[in-house]
Amino acid sequence: MPRSHSTPRAFATARVARAQTAAFDVLVRIAAAAAAVLLFLAATAMRASAATQSPTQSSTVRHASDSVSAPNDLAAAPNDLAAAPNPRLTPEDVVGIVLDALARNDTPVKDHGISVTFAFSSPANRAFVGPVENFGDLVRDDTYRPLLNHRHAARGLAHVTGDRATVRVVITTTNGELVAYLFALSLQNDGQYKGCWMTDGVTREPPSPLSGMRFASRGAATVSGRA
Numbered sequence: 001m002p003r004s005h006s007t008p009r010a011f012a013t014a015r016v017a018r019a020q021t022a023a024f025d026v027l028v029r030i031a032a033a034a035a036a037v038l039l040f041l042a043a044t045a046m047r048a049s050a051a052t053q054s055p056t057q058s059s060t061v062r063h064a065s066d067s068v069s070a071p072n073d074l075a076a077a078p079n080d081l082a083a084a085p086n087p088r089l090t091p092e093d094v095v096g097i098v099l100d101a102l103a104r105n106d107t108p109v110k111d112h113g114i115s116v117t118f119a120f121s122s123p124a125n126r127a128f129v130g131p132v133e134n135f136g137d138l139v140r141d142d143t144y145r146p147l148l149n150h151r152h153a154a155r156g157l158a159h160v161t162g163d164r165a166t167v168r169v170v171i172t173t174t175n176g177e178l179v180a181y182l183f184a185l186s187l188q189n190d191g192q193y194k195g196c197w198m199t200d201g202v203t204r205e206p207p208s209p210l211s212g213m214r215f216a217s218r219g220a221a222t223v224s225g226r227a
Contacts, residue, residue, distance in 0.1 A: 083116045087195035091158040091165040091185045094120050094197050098183075099153045099169065102139075106149075113148070114139050122186055122198035143204050146171050146179040163187035165197065180205040 083101065085094075098117045105113035117139065118132045129135050138144065152172035158165045167183045182203045188196050 084119055085188075085193045085196035085198055089197060091160065091167055091183075091197045092155065094185060094199065095155055095158075095167045095169065095183050098199065099147075099150075099155065102147045103150050103153065111136060117199075120198055122188065122200050123191065123193070124186075125198070125200050144202065146173045146177070147181070149174055151176075158185075163189065 083097065089097070098120055101113035101116035103113070105111060107113075114136045115132065118126070118135045121129070121135070126135075129138060139148065150171045150173055153169055155167055155169040158167045163186055165185045165187075167185070169181045169183060171179045171181065173179060182205060184200045184203070185197050186200050188194055188198060
């Protein structure tokens with residue numbers, strides 16, 4: 001009986017299949033290894049990028065912190081930013097801060113200037129006037145309304161006697177009128193505001209002395225207000 005040739009062919013086919021399977025397994029392993037290498041490289045690049053950016057971000061934070069502390073230095077910051085009593089502030093500084101805030105009463109928010117003025121009112125003044133709502137009503141009264149959003153303010157030098165001081169101011173209103181005020185301040189000797197100059201009151205002068213107000217512009221320490 002003749003010998004069949006199908007068996008050698010079957011063995012050959014099986015060997016080819018096994019070889020192909022082995023080759024495929026090798027390719028899969030190579031692809032997996034390549035993918036792992038790529039992931040490792042990507043992670044390394046991301047870490048390097050984050051390390052490079054960290055110093056810049058840290059520097060930015062420090063710079064922002066420096067800018068927050070700048071209002072304590074009046075030479076480096078607008079007056080209305082130093083909106084809290086501070087022993088470093090002179091009577092002229094306090095009046096200048098208040099005037100500048102009132103000249104921009106609704107900046108950055110409504111009645112910001114009134115809030116700043118109340119913040120620099122002495123504890124005795126607050127006890128007499130009442131809460132900030134009452135204080136706001138007082139400032140909007142005809143007597144003090146010219147201070148709100150005024151165009152210009154020329155203030156004279158402070159007259160200091162012990163722990164008391166006065167500063168005279170001539171306001172140019174939004175209508176171009178001149179109105180004179182006398183700020184009375186006291187140096188706080190105890191409590192939360194010890195060592196701080198704060199306002200005890202503001203008196204509006206009658207219109208007649210305005211003709212003699214030239215000294216306020218000649219001896220003005222600072223001019224504040226809006227252009």
